[in-house]
Amino acid sequence: MSSSSTKEPIRIVITGAAGQIAYSLIHQICNGDVFGKDQPVILHLLDITPMMGVLQGVVMEIEDTSLPLVKGAIPTDSEETAFKDVDVALFVGAMPRKEGMERKDLLNANVKIFKSQGTALDKFAKKSVKVLVVGNPANTNCYILAHYAPSIPRENFSCLTxxxxxxxxxxxxxxxxxxxxxxxxxxxxxxxxxxxxxxxxxxxxxxxxxxxxxxxxxxxxxxxxxxxxxxxxxxxxxxxxxxxxxxxxxxxxxxxxxxxxxxxxxxxxxxxxxxxxxxxxxxxxxxxxxxxxxxxxxxxxxxxxxxxxxxxxxxxxxxxxxxxxxxxxxxxxxxxxx
Structure with a gap:
């Protein structure tokens, strides 16, 4: 029996999973570079509905890497499916700033996203979930997310610096x-x-x-x-x-x-x-x-x-x-x- 099968898989949600940061990130997680070479993983890959085709391609590639630690990859546009029972939540997706966009417009767009995702995190994720917000403005997105996920301990929230x-x-x-x-x-x-x-x-x-x-x-x-x-x-x-x-x-x-x-x-x-x-x-x-x-x-x-x-x-x-x-x-x- 290989050591990779002795541990229960952990569930990791990645938001914005069809994006370019996620594309660089997924292999490192699946390869055991983050949670250990003996830690199986199940990926929950969340993105918006129009990106589901791209996400399907990402899942094909995950399959084709043929890595032993990967026990599943679930592409989804549903927040409930994405956050259900996750141990780790990586909020990579956010509304990017477009040309001519005021900071206020960017904040407004992201508040809606992180309010919705925070509510889903609160409802469906494990209470022990470790949360990392990457999507910008990362600190403030993390603040909103934590605000709408009051049942998860405050020390479980972080943003990337x-x-x-x-x-x-x-x-x-x-x-x-x-x-x-x-x-x-x-x-x-x-x-x-x-x-x-x-x-x-x-x-x-x-x-x-x-x-x-x-x-x-x-x-x-x-x-x-x-x-x-x-x-x-x-x-x-x-x-x-x-x-x-x-x-x-x-x-x-x-x-x-x-x-x-x-x-x-x-x-x-x-x-x-x-x-x-x-x-x-x-x-x-x-x-x-x-x-x-x-x-x-x-x-x-x-x-x-x-x-x-x-x-x-x-x-x-x-x-x-x-x-x-x-x-x-x-x-x-x-x-x-x-």
Whole structure:
């Protein structure tokens, strides 16, 4: 009997499953790169009705990969079928911003989607479901989703800022000509938007076998406070400008990193960045979905406490918080105007 058949399969819903991020993501999940090489999976693939033909093609490809961990792939446009008894919910789909669209229009469209999906999640998913919102505006979509799924614990909701975290590590690694795995404990604070604050004040880099503070290794405060931050903040837009499509491969990798750490835990004395529902840590409004430095043990997420924040950093954190509060208020208004 192979080890892959000794565990019960877990059910994973992916929304926007016919899209390009999902296309990069599905193989990594089916291959055991996220939940383990001995963990069978059943995929629930949700998309809108006009995409059902495309989704059928995705299911054919999943079958054709012939991977032993896959115990089923269910294509559907029904929220009930999609969210029924799921252990993991990956909200990859969202209404994308189209040319000439105001942020308010984007919020209104997404509020409707996440209100509906949150209600379905609340009704049909397991109460232990681990939720990751990827579709933008990710923090606010996560806030709406959690609001409409009140019976699921608040600590089970998260949004993706791991892509920004990985981008920040890559920029530091490139600058110092080291491998990104040598860079530890960068932080993304706040919103997954151009106001996010990539913070390396507590980060270290391993150079010649020795952990050194990033500030000491780079010796260029001006670069760290300007070019580095704006490169990370605007990286998504730069990819779109170059590729004429948004980040898919790197976004899928970040989703896998986020879920793998949530599933297996973070390394001792290391943290990652995740958008979670604020408990008031670092004077952030309680209830706001905000990206923090996070440690995970036994599937439990905790915000790293006691990090030193200077006045300049505090200002950067305030700026991204202000944007998030405005976004949240607009979204709440949109839900009540339905």
């Amino acid at each position: 791991r892509l920004d975290h990985n981008r920040a590590k890559a920029q530091i690694a490139n600058r110092l000509k080291v491998s990104p795995e040598n860079v530890k404990n960068v932080i993304i604070w706040g919103n997954h938007s151009s106001t996010q604050f990539p913070d390396v004040r507590s980060a270290t880099v391993n150079v010649n076998g020795k952990d050194t503070p990033v500030y000491d290794a780079i010796k260029d405060d001006n670069w760290l406070k300007n070019d580095f931050i704006s490169t990370v903040q605007k990286r998504g837009a730069a990819v779109i400008a170059a590729r004429k499509l948004s980040s898919a491969m790197s976004a899928a990798k970040a989703i896998c990193d986020h879920m793998r750490d949530w599933w297996n835990g973070t390394k001792d004395n290391e943290w990652v960045s995740m958008g979670v529902i604020s408990d008031g840590s670092y004077d952030i409004e309680k209830g706001l979905v905000f990206s923090y430095p996070i440690q995970i043990k036994d599937g439990k997420i905790s915000i790293v406490q006691g990090l030193k924040i200077d006045d300049w950093s505090r200002e950067m954190i305030e700026k991204t918080q202000k944007e998030l509060v405005e976004e949240k208020n607009d979204a709440v208004k949109a839900t009540t105007s339905d």
